[in-house]
Amino acid sequence: MSLVSKQWQFIKDLKKLIDYIEKSGYIVxxxxxxxxxxxxxxxxxxxxSKTMHSQHLKRLAIDLNFFRxxxxxxxxxVFIEGKPFVLTWNISDIEQFxxxxxxxxxxxxxxxxxxxxKDVPHFEKK
Ligand SMILES: [Zn+2]
Structure with missing residues (x-):
């Protein structure tokens, strides 16, 4: 599989993740x-970081900031559309995603x- 093909798969999965986050009532x-x-x-x-082999170098990783x-x-x-949200890095808040x-x-x-x-905000494709 070419790198661009992999990157496209990554972006399509990211779209699904963001839809799932939104349905769960969170903001990123x-x-x-x-x-x-x-x-x-x-x-x-x-x-x-502990590596020079990060998937970020290949556009195959993203870090997301979660607000519950x-x-x-x-x-x-922060308030989004009038509703209160709290920025979180807690594994217990984010592990469902x-x-x-x-x-x-x-x-x-x-x-x-x-x-x-542990890199809680980090989502990657191999
Ligand atoms: Zn990362």
Whole structure:
């Protein structure tokens, strides 16, 4: 399979993930998708990444910022269409989306399931 074909599969799976997130009542904003090798080197040097083999270098990974609906009495990070949301990096909030992502293809991996370095916002295709 060519790289472009793989990238297209990735984007189509991403569309399904975003639809699923929306149906679940969450909101996401986009972080990095493509990453320049210089930026990867910088992340490696500063401990934000452990590898120079990141799927971001191939446009086969994205980092998403998750906002869940605020609970009663909880202060909101942001209001979207008048509803309060809280920015979250908690594995317990996001693992349902990781499971969904991995169910779409045996090549899909969620960073929250990485063994060494938990990367909760990270969704990639091998
Ligand atoms: Zn990432």
């Amino acid at each position: 904003t986009g972080g990095e998708l493509w990453r320049h090798p210089y930026m990867q080197e910088y992340y490696l040097k500063t401990g934000r 609906p605020a609970r009663h009495g909880e202060s909101a990070s 990781g499971r969904f992502w991995e169910s779409l293809s045996p090549d899909n991996r969620w960073g929250g399931n990485f063994n060494s370095f």
